[in-house]
Amino acid sequence: MRNKLVISFTGVILWMLAVNFLSNLIMDxxxxxxxxxxxxxxxxxxxxxxxxxxxxSKNLFxxxxxxxxxxxxxxxxxxxxxxxDEIGKLAASFKTMVLNLRQIVANxxxxxxxxxxxxxxxxxxIKKLSGISEQFASEVEKVIGAAQKQFTLLxxxxxxxxxxSDSVGKIATMANVASxxxxxxxxxxxxxxxxxxxxxxxxxxxxSQVEKSILLTQGLGNKxxxxxxxxxxxxxxxxxxxxLSLNATVEASKAGEYGKGFGIVAEEIRYLTEExxxxxxxxxxxxEEIQSENAAVKTSIGEGVAGINRGRETMGTLIKNFDHIxxxxxxxxxxxxxxxxxxxxxxxxxxxIAQAFEELTKFAEANSLAMQKSNEVMGDQKxxxxxxxxxxQNLMNTAHKLNEAVAKFKVADE
Amino acid sequence: MNKILLFELNTQSLGFDLxxxxxxxxxxxxxPVPLAPHFVLGIVNRRGKIFTIINLAALLGVPSKELSPxxxxxxxxxxxxxxxxxxxxINQTKSxxxxxxxxxxxxxxxxxxxxxxxxxxxxxxxxHLLDLEKFFTFLKEGKFNG
Numbered sequence: 140m141r142n143k144l145v146i147s148f149t150g151v152i153l154w155m156l157a158v159n160f161l162s163n164l165i166m167d168x169x170x171x172x173x174x175x176x177x178x179x180x181x182x183x184x185x186x187x188x189x190x191x192x193x194x195x196s197k198n199l200f201x202x203x204x205x206x207x208x209x210x211x212x213x214x215x216x217x218x219x220x221x222x223x224d225e226i227g228k229l230a231a232s233f234k235t236m237v238l239n240l241r242q243i244v245a246n247x248x249x250x251x252x253x254x255x256x257x258x259x260x261x262x263x264x265i266k267k268l269s270g271i272s273e274q275f276a277s278e279v280e281k282v283i284g285a286a287q288k289q290f291t292l293l294x295x296x297x298x299x300x301x302x303x304s305d306s307v308g309k310i311a312t313m314a315n316v317a318s319x320x321x322x323x324x325x326x327x328x329x330x331x332x333x334x335x336x337x338x339x340x341x342x343x344x345x346x347s348q349v350e351k352s353i354l355l356t357q358g359l360g361n362k363x364x365x366x367x368x369x370x371x372x373x374x375x376x377x378x379x380x381x382x383l384s385l386n387a388t389v390e391a392s393k394a395g396e397y398g399k400g401f402g403i404v405a406e407e408i409r410y411l412t413e414e415x416x417x418x419x420x421x422x423x424x425x426x427e428e429i430q431s432e433n434a435a436v437k438t439s440i441g442e443g444v445a446g447i448n449r450g451r452e453t454m455g456t457l458i459k460n461f462d463h464i465x466x467x468x469x470x471x472x473x474x475x476x477x478x479x480x481x482x483x484x485x486x487x488x489x490x491x492i493a494q495a496f497e498e499l500t501k502f503a504e505a506n507s508l509a510m511q512k513s514n515e516v517m518g519d520q521k522x523x524x525x526x527x528x529x530x531x532q533n534l535m536n537t538a539h540k541l542n543e544a545v546a547k548f549k550v551a552d553e
Numbered sequence: 554m555n556k557i558l559l560f561e562l563n564t565q566s567l568g569f570d571l572x573x574x575x576x577x578x579x580x581x582x583x584x585p586v587p588l589a590p591h592f593v594l595g596i597v598n599r600r601g602k603i604f605t606i607i608n609l610a611a612l613l614g615v616p617s618k619e620l621s622p623x624x625x626x627x628x629x630x631x632x633x634x635x636x637x638x639x640x641x642x643i644n645q646t647k648s649x650x651x652x653x654x655x656x657x658x659x660x661x662x663x664x665x666x667x668x669x670x671x672x673x674x675x676x677x678x679x680x681h682l683l684d685l686e687k688f689f690t691f692l693k694e695g696k697f698n699g
Contacts, residue, residue: 378579378622385577388646392556392571406646 147187155180198226202233209233212547214241244548251545254538261531269524276517283514286507293500297493304486304493311486314479321472328468332461339454346447353440360433367426370419377416384409557647558627559680560640562610563618565661568674569683571646575630580620580639590697594639597626604628606637607692613670614663631689649674653682665691 158179162172198221205218218234220227384405391402556571578599583606585595592612597604606626610617618641626637653672659681662670669688670681 374622382577382579382625385643385646389558389571389574389576392646409645
């Protein structure tokens, strides 16, 4: 085109020069020749201008038409390029651009379809996932509840075990004490046996003493009986004297005046006998009392002897029982020692168990805490899922919008 | 001035004239007599002489007391008739100057008792004097069942 323009411009100038020379020859006046040459020059310039503009604008027009179609989104048309000038180059590059654009748009369309599909799938997956995660969350909550229960139960168990361990420890100390007491009891029962034996020998001494005192009281009883017989004689004598004096009084009264003095004497004798009678009576009463007391002493001594006999028997059985007790307590002491050893071992074991349970409780607590944390994490996950869901929805919307945007472009028969 | 012998039958104090008393002996060896009146205890042999012993309490209607070492037999003598009476205890002999008064202040006696003991000694309340004359008359008449 530039060449065309240069050639036509050069032709016009040559034409102008030629016209100007010719006109100068033909025409007499300069003005006339000048006017002619300008008019010729203008004519030729116009012809050249029209030609050039026609050749340029035809191609340009075609290009404009093509761009208009493309600008409406139709990328289907094929652009033919005949010209080799700048317009042709433009058309060619335009063609290339349209081809590229077509390919891109087609790719974009495909891509957006795929994106929609994929995001649909993603959405579904997220929905499922959120369902699953909700189920999981509920399961986790259950697990948390269980873990908390486990923790509380374990802590209770741990406390119980601790108290068991404590009580087993106490039992162990008690068993130790019992073992010691058993050995002391063996010693004590030996001592008791010895004491009972010495008591029996002492009781035998007492018994011989009691027998002596029985003999003594019997002798006393015999003497008292003799005494009471003597008193009976005395009483009898008093009675007889009383009667004699009474009779003497009677005789004296019968003798009248002569018997008066004798009567008085007889009366006096009678008073004396009364007195001796009452004294004898008192003595008799005292003797009776002594007798009854002696009898009481005798019976009580008899009871005492019976008691001592019984005591002797009881002491015999006591010694036997002490023998049994010694045997049993010795056995018991051995048993208590075993019990003490066993309970000590048990105390150690239960302590270990209690410690293990305490650790287990700590683990359960940690577990429970971890579960709670995981629940929190689940909550976060849920939020993230929600966000993801929202994002996938956004993505889908965006893809739809993209699809709509790209839909303006027509690439091939769809 | 009479001398009185004071004695007791159970709780009842009695007395009679000492003049009739022959002897006082112990209450011993009384032999029961079959078919005798209810107030006759039996007989006693005293130095070869036999005396009938009267249960004075039963005769006078005084409740009888159990025999004790203090009970005595008083042998009375009245016109060749000797008789023994059983008394529970002999208290004393007493000289009495004033005569006994009439009166009967105890309910213990039966009609016989009231008949024989119608007088009371003045010096001491409640001592009844036994009228031995009446007593012997009763025994001599022998109307024991009447």
